[in-house]
Amino acid sequence: MTTDERASAAPGAGRELGVAVLGMGTVGTEVVRILRDGAADLTARVGAPMVIRGIAVRDIAKDRGVDPALLTTDAQSLIDRDDVDIVVEVMGGIEPTRTLMLRALDAGKSVVTANKALLAEYTGELADASRRARADLYFEAAVAGAIPVIRPLQQSLAGDTVELVAGIVNGTTNYILSAMTESGADYAEALADATRLGYAEADPTADVEGYDAAAKAAILASIAFHTRVKAEDVYREGITGVTGADIESAKAFDCVIKLLAICERFTDSTGQQRVSARVYPALVPAKHPLASVDGAYNAVFVEAENAGRLMFYGAGAGGAPTASAVLGDLVMAARNKVHFGRGPLDSVYANLPVAPIGDVQTRYYVAMEVADRPGVLSSVANEFSSRNVSISTVRQQTDHGGAGARLVVLTHNAPDAALSATVEALNKLDVVTAVSSVLRLEGTDD
Amino acid sequence: MTTDERASAAPGAGRELGVAVLGMGTVGTEVVRILRDGAADLTARVGAPMVIRGIAVRDIAKDRGVDPALLTTDAQSLIDRDDVDIVVEVMGGIEPTRTLMLRALDAGKSVVTANKALLAEYTGELADASRRARADLYFEAAVAGAIPVIRPLQQSLAGDTVELVAGIVNGTTNYILSAMTESGADYAEALADATRLGYAEADPTADVEGYDAAAKAAILASIAFHTRVKAEDVYREGITGVTGADIESAKAFDCVIKLLAICERFTDSTGQQRVSARVYPALVPAKHPLASVDGAYNAVFVEAENAGRLMFYGAGAGGAPTASAVLGDLVMAARNKVHFGRGPLDSVYANLPVAPIGDVQTRYYVAMEVADRPGVLSSVANEFSSRNVSISTVRQQTDHGGAGARLVVLTHNAPDAALSATVEALNKLDVVTAVSSVLRLEGTDD
Incomplete structure (x- = not known):
């Protein structure tokens, strides 16, 4: 069996798949370019040609190197077209994007989006719409550009x-x-x-x-x-x-x-x-x-x-790398249309509680300006130990041009709340001019 | 809607999915352990419980810490069971594995395999069977263990x-x-x-x-x-x-x-x-x-x-990491059974010719034992240049304890055929005792 025969054996093979592109900034421009330049390969990979039905932009007058007839400022009418099967959202923003995405999904149109801000807030709503309408929701491009994550x-x-x-x-x-x-x-x-x-x-x-x-x-x-x-x-x-x-x-x-x-x-x-x-x-x-x-x-x-x-x-960013991730999702969504397949579903069954930062344990780096005299380290160390924050390493620099010294402390694992209380107490110590930095230390084994 | 309601809304939800495990070596043992210990999570992720119907092994008498009733030496009968939906193949080898996998696919059972040797030879045949029967073929574990590749x-x-x-x-x-x-x-x-x-x-x-x-x-x-x-x-x-x-x-x-x-x-x-x-x-x-x-x-x-x-x-290897890759595939294959979805399809439409090594261009590292006297480098360099193999760097070591010297040459990009001819000629030179190593240099920009 040849590839063509195989593809045509699929339930939805052959029929054109209509794509609506929302947004033509850095990423959208690359998506449109790849859809045009890679058309033959993409058709072979999907089992059907993907055809851009329109591109929603803010300014229709701007020359974008594409057939002007494709451009529209009316994203909603574009999405609503009967011959649009998949919507690629690279316009960004929360509204009207959210409403448009829900409308597309409700109508059974698959959505490919790179919109991290929207997803971080409304994935639940979008995923529910996707599930109800058996329409795919893909968003590989929303995190770390081209990197499959x-x-x-x-x-x-x-x-x-x-x-x-x-x-x-x-x-x-x-x-x-x-x-x-x-x-x-x-x-x-x-x-x-x-x-x-x-x-x-x-x-x-x-x-x-x-x-x-x-x-x-x-x-x-x-x-x-x-x-x-x-x-x-x-x-x-x-x-x-x-x-x-x-x-x-x-x-x-x-x-x-x-x-x-x-x-x-x-x-x-x-x-x-x-x-x-x-x-x-x-x-x-x-x-x-x-x-x-x-x-x-x-x-x-x-x-x-x-x-x-x-x-x-x-x-992790850039027009072409992000477009690569969008296209990967688009090919998957299109193949699912051809083969009546189904993309991955939202999975939130575990429903684990999210801990506040005060309960999180990490190691810390605390830098402070201190008086340059005996006993300082002892006073400072006491504030850590009295809150059960165990010190791993201390470095003291006296040669930094002022009257005082710079003290840097690395701790072992401690709850954020204990560390915050320690820092507050350190700032009240006479021998501490100021706590200048508090950073975490990650990626060590203890 | 709760997760349970969502899952039960799927066309194949709730019904048990029968899994046949073929092989209980390092990877198979871990697969069985995770299926047992992770059952609650896996059920939630799939939307239906996965149940091991049997485990095909060579020696049924060996204690493997599982219910002995699950063990069988008859892999074919296990695969043929009506209540087996997915076959996990971690037994390895070409035959009878190939025949068993084709039999499973032909019967519409999805296959998850970690068998690189089988796939490197028979992916075409397996993929055709998978396509015909609309049964999934997954093999993430076959390359680089747990690493998604x-x-x-x-x-x-x-x-x-x-x-x-x-x-x-x-x-x-x-x-x-x-x-x-x-x-x-x-x-x-x-x-x-x-x-x-x-x-x-x-x-x-x-x-x-x-x-x-x-x-x-x-x-x-x-x-x-x-x-x-x-x-x-x-x-x-x-x-x-x-x-x-x-x-x-x-x-x-x-x-x-x-x-x-x-x-x-x-x-x-x-x-x-x-x-x-x-x-x-x-x-x-x-x-x-x-x-x-x-x-x-x-x-x-x-x-x-x-x-x-x-x-x-x-x-890239090991029981648990490889089992992680197998389980990822297994959950996908199972979800597809629940949601009447479809895994990725074999895609070989491009059908590009595979070049013989002689036509491949790379950079080379050539180490040779040479006489320690003037004019050697010139003779050696001439053999490279006369075959259009351009030299990038030469290092000569005379202090390695013998009468001669060791000469190491890095080349620019050259076709393998030209390099092979050069090495043959070098070996015939009076001043060259022996070409001791020929390796490639990869990952440079030129």
Whole structure:
């Protein structure tokens, strides 16, 4: 049997599949290009031709190198067309996107989206619509661009128990932190460079404050733990407070600083399984696989009960890489239309409680300016020990140009609440001028 | 709607799914354990309980910690049972396994297999049976254990064009080469250690001669290039000829030696797209992501037109990691039974010609024992240049205890045929005592 014969043996083979593309920014432009340039291959892989019925844009007058007849500002009418089978959403935003996606799914149209902010809030609603109408909802492109992360967690690890997902999932912040590490630049300089080179947007808030990573953490935690986790459940700190001195101190501890999205399952003191999702800059040992993920690259590290340690690495953003992920989903959704198949379903049966940050245990890095006189270390150490926060390493620097000294403490694992109380007490100590940085230390074995 | 209500809304929900397990070695034992210990989670994820109907083993008398009533030596009768929906094949071997798998598929039973040797030879036949009967064929566990590789290539990159897959896909050889690199041990010592520690089998031929990696290369190339590639199409060299001197020379060039499975798409001089699949020990620059994959770990590096560079890393073998991959496939196959879904289909439409090794271009490392006298380098260099093999770097060591010298040459890209002819000519030169090693250099940009 030839491929053609095989394809035509499938129930929906041959018939054109109509695709609506919503949005023609960086990613949308690449999606349209690949659909055009790769048409022959895509047809062979799907078993039917995929045809763009229209592209919804804000400004129809702008020349986009496509047949102007395809362009429309009326996304809803485009979605509603009888000859549209699959909707590719790369327009972003919450509304009207959410309403449009629900409308598409309710009408039995499969949806492929790269919209992390929407998913971090409304996956439940979208997944319910998808299930009711037996329409697929795919979103590999929403996390870590071209890197397959959703599919491995959702499918490859479907028979395993995921314990930890720790990802570098934001290219902008990784570029800035890498630049600070390599060149010794401070945060403001590195951000300015990133903006100039196009790695940071004019308003970098979503990236540098960790909102983008938090949305991705919510999506990853939901899938990894079969539990609905929303963006608001994710504890979040950005990188704006990371100083050159922190980067240098990290190096002295053989660590680098990375903005991590961490999704963790743990058993609390009452024996209850709980999950935590959090985003913050953390020290990572130089020998950890995540430590060498530099520049605009992304990586997601996974630990599962049986699979052990896995890591997925690649380009986390950019038009073509993100479009590659969109196209992978689009081909799957289209094949399902041809073969009357079914994409993966939302799975939230485990419904584990999300722990507040105060209950989460990690190791800490605490940097403080202190008086340069005997007895300081003893007073400082006492504040840690009286709250059962065990100190692992202390480094003191006296040669940093002022009258005082800089003291850096690494702790063993401790609950966040105990550490916060310790920091509050340290700030009240006479011998402590200020606690200048509190960061976590992740990726060590103890 | 609760999860239970959702699941029961699916067409095949609630009904028990019968599973036949064929083989209870290292992987089969773990599969059975996870099916038992994880039953509640697996039921929730599938939407129906999976129940082991029987386990086919060779020796029914051996105590395996399972209900003896489940054990049978009659795999065929087990597969034929009406209440078996999915067959998990972890018994290995070509026959009777092939016949049993075809029988299962023909009867509409989904098959999950970890059998790389079988797939490298008979995927076509199995895929045809799977398509005819609308029964799923899954085999994530066949390549790189727990690391999701098949699914990313087959699904995530379904809309992209894969240019290169370069994998460390054999843990035994990676353990041996890592040990040689770290401790300076020679091949025989490192192999003896690996055998003692259980990383190498009593007869290590399949691993050290590259047969295992070649089977995996055939599977990866077939999926990556939508082209049927069989084990016999894969050029293969093992690691038995790699010496401590090669490892040392590689270090001097800032490289490590790894056994690579390489699947490459290239355009030949006539403009024809061709693919190549090959397995050999190669020098890899220390800064390449594959270089730091040590010990029994596996990693697969992928370059695709739009996605760019991706890498997947993790445990490539072992009972629990491989069982994790089997279970992921099993849950997918079971969900498809519940939701009348359909797994991914074999795709070989591109049908690209497989290039013979002589036509493949790579860079080379050539080590030779030469006379220690003037004019040697000139004679040697002439043999390269007269065959258009351009030399990149030459290193000469005179202090290695003999009367002669050791000359190591790195070339730029050259066709294998030209290099082979060069080596033959070098061996005939009076000034060359012997060409002691010819290895490739992979992972550089030129």
